[in-house]
Amino acid sequence: MSSSRSSDSRSTRAALKVLARYLGPQWALVTLLLVLLLSSIGLQLLTPQILASYIDVAREQGALATLQRFAFTYIVLGLLVQLFSAGATYVGANVGWTATNRLRADLMRHLLKLDMSYHKERTPGEMIERVDGDVTALSNFFSQFSVRVFGAALLLLGSLVMFWREDVRVGAIVTVFACFTLFALLRARRVGVEPSKKEREASAELYGFIEERLTGLDDVRALGGGAHALRGFLGVQKNFFWKAYRAWIARSVVWQLSFLMFAIGYVGILGLAVGFYAAGTITLGTAYLYYTYMTLIEDPIDQLTQQLQELQKAGAGLIRIGEVFGLSTELREGAREVPSGATEVAFRDVSFAYGDTPVLKDVDFTLRAGRTLGLLGRTGSGKTTLTRLVSRLYDPTAGSVTLSGIDTRDLSLESLREHVAVVTQDVQLFQASIRDNLTLFDDRLPDERVAAALEEVGLGDWLASQADGLDSALASGSLSAGEAQLLAFARVLLRDPGLVILDEPSSRLDPATEARLTKAMERLLLHRTAIVIAHRLDTVARADDILVLGDGEIVEFGPREALACRPSSRYSQLLRAASQGRADFEEVLS
Incomplete structure (x- = not known):
């Protein structure tokens, strides 16, 4: 248990640290995201009130104009909710992918600075998995975590406030239920962190194995080692499958517990609503509000459940990424510049x-x-x-x-x-244009200089034969x-x-x-x-x-x-x- 708590604490600290580092510079967009979220959530809490009033007026056979006004207001508010939600999702994705790409660039830059003693011990495939695989696993964490988790927390709090506003007794009961459910899910979340980390490690090992065998494919074929290579592949694939399976089982505890808790919650809130309505203490519209606000509690907790599973994956990835950032090169950085010209x-x-x-x-x-x-x-x-x-x-x-x-x-x-x-x-x-292969994707170099370099090494005629010149794709084996x-x-x-x-x-x-x-x-x-x-x-x-x-x-x-x-x-x-x-x-x- 102490190991699980330690791992959970590490993943949480790593997540918060990375969020602060990569979302901080985008404070303007993050502020816009907050405004969109607050607007969307406020309207989501208001629309059930409109519909509850509509139900009570309709049951009492109220004026048609009043019903039409309620219906029109409900439709407009519903459209605004969708508009604000779509805007929050778009801005959140933009913020998230910007942060993800910055993290990937920083990780690549750090790896390039490490000395060869580190790279000799690891395959290129493992490096690719660290730079791309681990960071890609964080893409949802960056792009949706802030939107869904922060938004879900606000919606949950707002729904509880609305329960307290309708009836203090019901508000107290639902608040206890929500707090207990969240506590249970938070406890269950810790189960998945360590298996998720082992899953990422097994994935890196798998991709490293594949990259090595593809690099030596000609030698494997020439020496008749195909069967041996395949047996080795099946071994690392089997290891990855079972670790991924165990990680999935561990993470599934969260949503299974959520399903059970809300089955109990719905039975309880419907029982209260039916009892109060039968006793004449609430209207039919208020009974509807009880059910609707319960769904508004379920949705954010369900979002939290899903995002906590993503947080388990992100936590494991962040720990692995943190381990890479924690590596220091034995090559200390100097300050002097190499003089220009030929070098002694x-x-x-x-x-x-x-x-x-x-x-x-x-x-x-x-x-x-x-x-x-x-x-x-x-x-x-x-x-x-x-x-x-x-x-x-x-x-x-x-x-x-x-x-x-x-x-x-x-x-x-x-x-x-x-x-x-x-x-x-x-x-x-690279599977890219001739220009990108020569400049290594540096678009600052003018085409004239690139073409002159090819001419100088005797590839001028070859370049002239290319249909699109420097923009021609350099196909593999060409x-x-x-x-x-x-x-x-x-x-x-x-x-x-x-x-x-x-x-x-x-x-x-x-x-x-x-x-x-x-x-x-x-x-x-x-x-x-x-x-x-x-x-x-x-x-x-x-x-x-x-x-x-x-x-x-x-x-x-x-x-x-x-x-x-x-x-x-x-x-x-x-x-x-x-x-x-x-x-x-x-x-x-x-």
């Missing part, structure tokens, strides 16, 4: 380890501004880790990495990421591997960074496409510093410097031409092996 890169006695596994050991070198470094080494030698330290996905365990003489730990992360561009072997393309790499180069040109990191851009291309890519790469690296991870010598044939890594240590470093002329150097050995028809890096560098 220096490693000073840098060591790095993933946990207890050393990857880089006492790496020390300087790459002067405007020069291109060819980075060679066996698989697992630390090449990729070295570039990740440059782009500050990690900080070194010991030593320092500097850009233009400034320690990366003293640099603003935003400035560093804008100044350093990374092109990987796998280019990520680009070859070479064209995708050229598109990635155009992205870099649009950013105009001072340092470019290329992770073997030509490893999977045919010779003709590779030659085309090499020309584009020359234009891309002009007047910029570059680090090129290579698995083929042709990739670094025009590099200024060569750095060979072995088991996390520098085997050799120097100007490419000088190393090529030194017979004992590893680079020279690679060149001789290539001339003899042997191009196995692993063998020569071992």
Whole structure:
């Protein structure tokens, strides 16, 4: 019970905190929403009085003009109630979705600032579920919770006041009933918070599993692992099903209890109305008022019941979102900016380890501004880790990495990421227009500049062949591997960074496409510093410097031409092996 109370308290505090943070800036719309709600509720409480008077006048065979006036007034008030209710719903949805989208953006921004140690432990699918799934589960909480819950509370209070106004005894009885019902529902609500949280966690695990298997679909098919992948999917799907089922059962306690309580309530209020009418103490119209105001009590409590179920889901989601916001990156934020232009890169006695596994050991070198470094080494030698330290996905365990003489730990992360561009072997393309794929959905860049970037990397003719130009949709699989790499180069040109990191851009291309890519790469690296991870010598044939890594240590470093002329150097050995028809890096560098 104490655990349930603790979870319930956490979800309530989280809900109130998020409401204040994301609804506060929209105070003008929230005020309008309050006015619409008060107007709608006031009219809902007034219309039964009109109809009760109509019933009493009709029973006493009153004047037709009086009945017509009551009928006309009732219709007008009914239309106004609908108008105000529709307005409140619209404004509430607008406020809610604005808040939801702000929350999603803040969550995404926070995740992007976390270091790679966090992202390595979680699948992209789980991240998508956190940013989209958990926040989408809050959409109803934001868009309808304030309207329905606040409105329901006001309507409930107003209905009780009307009961007290009609008869103090009935008012007291109904007030006790309403308070007991609300207390019982609030107690029952706590049952669903923890199961709902486990349901969201199971959902994240499911989507993470799906994303991983879809990413490796080609390998799964090639290795005949379809049956194994399907068994794994059925396992996580079964886990999600049962946790969702248990969460639904726990949440259903609320509405089942509500149904039972109001069955008792209706029997009681109808019994009182019939008894008082038979005794001649109330009119038929007043008896109708008893029943109608009971429905006006049922409606808000029913709304509260539904929204409390949503609050259970929202509470679980808010706790999970709060856990993400509570994560702090190990990469402290610096304040200095990266100087513009080509960047000097220096490693000073840098060591790095993933946990207890050393990857880089006492790496020390300087790459002067405007020069291109060819980075060679066996698989697992630390090449990729070295570039990740440059782009500050990690900080070194010991030593320092500097850009233009400034320690990366003293640099603003935003400035560093804008100044350093990374092109990987796998280019990520979006189901969007060519323009959006190049600008990454930044509409501030003019079309002329985007088209010029494509022309510069050799995709001018390709762009001209597109029916809608930059607005043409980039369908999945419509680009070859070479064209995708050229598109990635155009992205870099649009950013105009001072340092470019290329992770073997030509490893999977045919010779003709590779030659085309090499020309584009020359234009891309002009007047910029570059680090090129290579698995083929042709990739670094025009590099200024060569750095060979072995088991996390520098085997050799120097100007490419000088190393090529030194017979004992590893680079020279690679060149001789290539001339003899042997191009196995692993063998020569071992």
